[in-house]
Amino acid sequence: MTEPTNRDPVQGGQVEVDAPTQEPGGYAPSVAERLAFYQRAGGVVTPLITVILAFFAGGLVVLATGHNPLRTYQAVWAGTGLNWFFHVGNYHIDIPFTGHHVFFWWNTDTNGLAAYNLTQTLILTTTLILTGLAVAFAFRCGLFNIGGQGQYTAGAIVSVWVGSSWAHMSQGLHVFLAIALAMVAGAGLAAVAGFLKATVGAHEVITTIMLNWIAYWVGSFLFGRGGPLQNSADISVPISNDVTPSGKLPVLWGNSDLQALHVGFFIALGALVVFWLMLNRTTLGYQVRAVGYNPEAARYGGINVARNYVYAMAISGAFAGIGGAADILGWQYRLGVLDIQVSNIGFIGIAVALLGRNTAVGVGLAALLFGALVNGTSTRGLDASIFPPELAGNLTLMIQALVLLFVGADVLVLYIWQARRHLRLGRRPAAPARPEGTA
Amino acid sequence: MADTATPVLELRGITKRFPGVVANDAVDFDLRKGEVHALLGENGAGKSTLMNILYGLYRHDEGEILLHGKPLDIDSPHEAIAAGIGMVHQHFMLIPVMTVAENIVLASEPTRGNVLLDMSAAEQRVRELAERFKFRVDPRARVEDITVGQQQRVEILKALYRNADILILDEPTAVLTPQEAIELFEILKELVAHGMSVIFISHKLNEVLEIADRITVLRRGKTVATVPREGATEADLARMMVGRDVLLRVEKQPASTGETLLHVEGLRVVDDRGLEAVRDVSLEVRAGEIVAIAGVDGNGQTELIDALTGLRRPAEGRITVGGREMTHASAHQFLEEGVGHIPEDRHRRGLVLEFSLAENLVLHDYAKRPYATRGFMSPRRVLDKARRLLEQFDVRGGTPSTPASALSGGNQQKVVIAREVDRDPRVLIAAQPTRGLDVGAIEFVHRRLVEQRDAGKAVLLISLELDEVLSLADRILVIYEGRIVGEFGPSVTEEELGIAMTGGRREAVA
Missing domain, CATH: 3.40.50.300 (P-loop containing nucleotide triphosphate hydrolases)
Structure with a gap:
């Protein structure tokens, strides 16, 4: 059971179990009612089971290919760089010009392979947090934003354009401007879907998918050969100009020539906080949640439902837009047609949001999981002698798909959970179920 | 008309505990052949728990169930149906796009050669059944096209089709118009005349007095009394239900x-x-x-x-x-x-069930001072208001941070009324x-x-x-x-x- 400290009804609102004064609505709690309960109770349990099941199924596939699943997962783990935290490396930093050094309880080695892998994982986590929030925020308003990828691309296009122009601007201002405009671009693109939903009732799933293609082809045109934003150095390469030094996000950790961890990581963590604050502490968040849970009650309460669809989509798109800017200004520094066409980080955001149950903490953890998974199974992350990385990429996709499948099939997880209880208790009387009144 | 000698069904000393609460405390209940026995009680009195035990959805901790004098062990609705117990829930369990006949025979369809669905046989059987008990339903009508009253008849037919001789009706009139309720009562009389026994769950005094042969009142999980209809008055029953004069x-x-x-x-x-x-x-x-x-x-x-x-x-x-x-x-x-508005459907419109009571209580005023300042909400002030209103309106079963869905219908309605009245x-x-x-x-x-x-x-x-x-x-x-x-x-x-x-x-x- 989840901790009842969080007041948010989605993540773990406490369920009253003392019930003499509580009455049954109707007395066989419907599947949906029971499910709602287990979702609340299992706010943490269900995603965990989901992930374990997905990894288990993935392991069976590895086995089927004739490899050792345990060793493979071990190699994936090493590839994620998360082993850095358990790595016996340097636990001290030398104080210059003295013979002394200061000891730390964490690993201070920043040059090893583990450290490098870890930066890669965290770079991915940064973007996934933002694209995950883009899906999660809309979800809280009852909207399914499939357009994270397009909004991310829009942010990337605008940030590379701003970042590669105006070379003489001060760094702070340049970075701020690039991110802000990327945010506006993502928000604007998503708001189109929100607007269409609010005015003519066009379903957001359809419109955001269409907008994804618009972003895809606009980007391909802009940076394509002969395109207006193609680089000025080599017209045979369909790629943008480089971001000027003033437009780059400061590097936090690692070597900036090797894709180091950039300040965007903290922007993403900040976005998690903003997400939580916005939803739980502002009137806008109240409206968004009310509309998401029960649009009819929201309307009755005097809330303008249509307007909230536009706002929620715009805010979602803003998160994805920042995600695009973080990649461009943080480590990519240029955007090519190929980058636009192969990127799927916006789509992984859907899995992140679903697994993270559209909560701030959940999205943060799910982004780390998927960031680690994508990086751990990538060609450069995975030890090729243990599992061929070209197969491992598919393993990631598979685990991702399984997670989505299981998250979508909460009922199944619930069923497994109950079956497990049944096995344990056998036919002894009455497992302590919930009184009907709390259904 | 009731055969007073042999109870068809007997519940003896049924006790069911949930964490922190005794939902049924040594409840006795018996049902005779050919009677309508009403189970009366306030919401939360334990009627539903008792019937869920009988229908195999819960297991009782103590006590026994006797069917025709023999102990019965019911572990699932499936077993209850096999034992001849049918139940019509308040919320119907029908598939709207399927026809009446399809719904009725669902999961025990007549087949041709064990493979092919024999729809005409199904319709025929449904028609026979409907005629025998004087139901007016068209087996070929789609469930979504018929009225709520007719849907309820389909539910009853579903139980009859599975050879139920004990029928449990959970607040059947809650969804009906007065006319439909009268028609339902006619059907119930027809059923008991055919020797069936009906358990009629309700908290409406007038209809219980109209249809029931005997009335058992539950209060806080205990049997208060079982009384015959003759001589019972609304005031008596209300007092037994609530425990004070009403x-x-x-x-x-x-x-x-x-x-x-x-x-x-x-x-x-x-x-x-x-x-x-x-x-x-x-x-x-x-x-x-x-x-x-x-x-x-x-x-x-x-x-x-x-x-x-x-x-x-x-x-x-x-x-x-x-x-x-x-x-x-x-x-x-x-x-x-x-303009204050207490809406007709508190679940659909009056409350955001996933929201806490406090959040529901500011549904109209969330953006106003003192609950919000410049777009930022003050959870503390919202909670203060909720604490005050919950006490003032005697809302039980939850704190300001309890989700509205966890409350009973009566208490949910109190929350709605508190919100509307407090806005003056x-x-x-x-x-x-x-x-x-x-x-x-x-x-x-x-x-x-x-x-x-x-x-x-x-x-x-x-x-x-x-x-x-x-x-x-x-x-x-x-x-x-x-x-x-x-x-x-x-x-x-x-x-x-x-x-x-x-x-x-x-x-x-x-």
């Missing part, structure tokens, strides 16, 4: 009315299907009076309420509140103008404010409405319950097919109202 009729002084606060003229409203649902309605409600709109469900009440609260744009006509033109105002503007509206529109509530809660709601009237508010009550209309209203308007077809004083009889409610063409409804 005012079944509201005490109130004559109205002292003031200026007109709600004025409606020539209103026409179109429903979702584009049909005219409200036709040329004119009415006015003055300060200090309760005006009731009586009518059978579906005669334009919903659309009228929507128009009067800004949730639906009228096609024609004029609405003024306290003299201010509000015809095309939004829901928000109606709220600002002091000038006009209060109460749509079926006591739907699904038990006597104690009904008394509470009625008292609040009269209080509002006495405080000089204009109260518009829309209700399907004639009892309620008669006991609360100072003036009664009858709506039929979207038109106001009559106005009556509070001394009108149920018969007169009933005739007007059905367009004057049919006999009175109870």
